[in-house]
Amino acid sequence: MGRFLYFLIIIISFNVTYADDISNLGWPKTLSKLYFQLNEKPKNYFVLVSRVPSIAVDFRTNEGLHNSINSFSFQKNFHPGHEMIGWKCKIGNMPYESMVGLSGESDDQHKILLDNGWGLTSLLATFKDGFLQDPNELEARFRYFIEENEKAAAEGSSKRIFLIATVLEITETDCESIVNETFEFMNHPNSPVQNFSMILSPERYEGAGCGSFAAHFMEKIESIKNLIPLFRRQFSLPYYLFGTGTALPEGVEIPDTIKNLASKKPVSKLRLISSSWTSAASKSVSVEILDPELLVFWQKLFFDTYFDQNNWTKEKKSFNKSKAIARGVWETSEDIYNQGQKNHTYVAIDKNYDERTQSIHSHQVKFIKDLDLTYFTFSTFPGIILERK
Secondary structure, three states: OHHHHHHHHHHHHHOOOOOOOHHHOEOOHHHHHHHHHHOOOOOEEEEEEEEOOOOOOOOOOHHHHHHHHHHHHOOOOOOOOEEEEEEEEEEOOEEEEEEEEEEOOOOOHHHHHHHOOEEOHHHHOEEOOOEEEOHHHHHHHHHHHHHHHHHHHHHOOOOOOOEEEEEEEEOHHHHHHHHHHHHHHHHOOOOHHHOEOOOOOOOOOOOEOHHHHHHHHHOOOOOOOOOHHHHEEEEEEEHHHEOOOOOOOOOEEOOHHHHOOOOOOOEOHHHHHHOOOOOOOOOEEEEEEEOHHHHHHHHHHHHHHHHHHOOOHHHHHHHHHOOOOOOEEEEEEEEOOOOOEEEEEEEEOOOOOOHHHHHHHHHHHHHHHHEEEEEEEEOOEEEEEEEEO
């Protein structure tokens, strides 16, 4: 009888169907080893799994963002990354185990908008095809990542999909906050799950992107809630970058903050690339965007700490030399003393990158003192478990 119950628990945990209560859908099979490892202790956990962006974007300034887009935005096969979250915790004696992600813009509608003269509006529009990825969908995604990496290795290609995971011990109160929020977010009359956007606020239940969705739930964790605002950046972008093109694709809406200031004329891709993005004294559009590089940077700090604590010098060097992990951007400056020649400088995304990474690093140094770190792998990807001492 005991073996039957054990088998039944596994089936319930990993072969789930979508339900109204997303707070208790189980976990993807790819993470089953981690699941059982965590199950050995009567603790509560939150999980962040990040697909690292294929190329780093400079979100520090308007022109940094501009230069990044000029460099690769219109190249093929660029992927902006993806954030997935999960939890394994209890409220009283009731277990809650789930892993989800928010996705949308499934047909690259922004490319149609760019071609039709919508300018920067195409990147900040609302895509009404947003949906919640349940554990079964995430499992299919993980299997795809693994298969693509195996195919790339067989072909000798260096283009690989890279994931990193951070598992954080949380309190029962944190667990309750997360579970309550899943109900609020899924059942709010604004239907925020359907509104996929880089700039809509999940706090106001307007909508979210995959990163802002993950950050919204991370803010429910008391020990890190004050850190999360550091992952967001504010921009004031000239209104002339936002155009009004031809008819919108089906299921695409323009937020009022953009619609009211956008130029009534089309803005071509050429004009978008060639125009200055520096904030003008005239009208501008204020937006807040989550910087995925800061989320990756925060997670990398835990790996470096673990390698240092365990004298894994070789492993640390190998980890940080990985093309997916060695994050950095190219800065462009003009040499006014040399006929305006353009200079390009590579800047690593480390604790000296800017004031945000300095603050995140300072937070981590204090935060890590009260934690024990454990290294784990899922498939071929690395992860860190952070537990209170």
